Amino acid sequence: AQKVTQAQTEISVVEKEDVTLDCVYETRDTTYYLFWYKQPPSGELVFLIRRNSFDEQNEISGRYSWNFQKSTSSFNFTITASQVVDSAVYFCALSATSSGGSYIPTFGRGTSLIVHP
Amino acid sequence: NAGVTQTPKFQVLKTGQSMTLQCAQDMNHEYMSWYRQDPGMGLRLIHYSVGAGITDQGEVPNGYNVSRSTTEDFPLRLLSAAPSQTSVYFCASRPFAGTTEDEQYFGPGTRLTVT
Numbered sequence: 001a002q003k004v005t006q007a008q009t010e011i012s013v014v015e016k017e018d019v020t021l022d023c024v025y026e027t028r029d030t031t032y033y034l035f036w037y038k039q040p041p042s043g044e045l046v047f048l049i050r051r052n053s054f055d056e057q058n059e060i061s062g063r064y065s066w067n068f069q070k071s072t073s074s075f076n077f078t079i080t081a082s083q084v085v086d087s088a089v090y091f092c093a094l095s096a097t098s099s100g101g102s103y104i105p106t107f108g109r110g111t112s113l114i115v116h117p
Numbered sequence: 118n119a120g121v122t123q124t125p126k127f128q129v130l131k132t133g134q135s136m137t138l139q140c141a142q143d144m145n146h147e148y149m150s151w152y153r154q155d156p157g158m159g160l161r162l163i164h165y166s167v168g169a170g171i172t173d174q175g176e177v178p179n180g181y182n183v184s185r186s187t188t189e190d191f192p193l194r195l196l197s198a199a200p201s202q203t204s205v206y207f208c209a210s211r212p213f214a215g216t217t218e219d220e221q222y223f224g225p226g227t228r229l230t231v232t
Contacts, residue, residue, distance in 0.1 A: 009157070033217045045207065045223035052218065091160065095217040103217045104150075104175070109159035 002027040004094050006108035013082055014116050021077040021111045023092030029053075032096035034068065034075040035105070039089040048090075051075060082115045089113070119143050123208050123224035130198040130231045138193040138227050140208030146222070148214040149191040153177065153204040154226075160207065166191055167214035198231045205229070 003026040013019045025034065036048040049059060051068050059066045063080045079086050089112045095105040124139045142149065150165035162175030166185040180202060182194040191210075195202060205228050209221040 031217070035220055037220075037223075043205070043226050045209075045221075047220040047222075050218065050220055097217060103215065104162060104165060105221065107160045109157065 002029075002032075002094055002096055002106050004092050004106050004108035006090075006092055006111045008111045009109070010112040010114065012114045012116065015083060016081050018078060018080050019082050019113065019115075021079075021090050021092075021113065023075045023077065023108060025073050025075065025092070025094045027094060027096045029096040032094060035093040035095070036066065036075075036077050037091045037093065039091065039110070040085075041087065045091070048077075079113075082113075084115050084117050087113060087115045121208055121210055121222050121224035123206075123227050125227060126225065128227060128229050130195070130229065132198060132200060132231060134198050136195050136198065138195075138206055138208075138229070140191045140193065140224060141189050142191075142208075142210040142222070143189065144210065144212070144222070145188060146210035146212050147188070148212070149185065149208065149210045150175070150221070151181070151183065151191070151193045152207045152209065153202075154207060155204050163193065163206075195229075200231045203229060203231045 005024045032053045034051045038046045056068050065078045067076045089110045091110045092108040093105045121142045147168050151163040152160040161177045163181050164183040166172045169188050172183050205226050207226050208224040211219040211221045
């Protein structure tokens, strides 16, 4: 079985603060992919990043960075100098072969980030 | 490409009524799925399909039916609506069913209220 835990239900910060959203996963597979999606207040779900289990290099995209650590089964997401537009629900997801032949992804419950001006 | 489209955007039903939520994608994706999103529960998989004519149950299938007669369309039917089915419903697709590497493309969602 596989599992994704986003222990932080809601995080509230003031603009320009840095914030890290945690994602911890469980899987027996050695080959898997991890994803982050963003759901702004408008409601649509937007793909942010994908990382495969063989690539532990951290990724940076502007103010966003992702830290993948297999040793702790974590794929954390950091927003530097947060802005009001970052306010959204963020979902972490795992896709692995042990989820069944059709590779059904497993989603965490999401972290709601509120950035106050 | 329109991507993944869903209709309607909003719907109010009375208990016991039936209806179909429509989902279509124009990207020739093999895999399509339906999720419901409830506060604090994240996204829960209702049904999914790995190709035309093939569907299977997800985590919360009770009260819902699906069919996949074409690659493009994946409608979700509520047989007899109940207040517990009040939720936001998302349709999603991805290119291939048998891989783990692709992200999912989500529709805009349908907000359903059952009174």
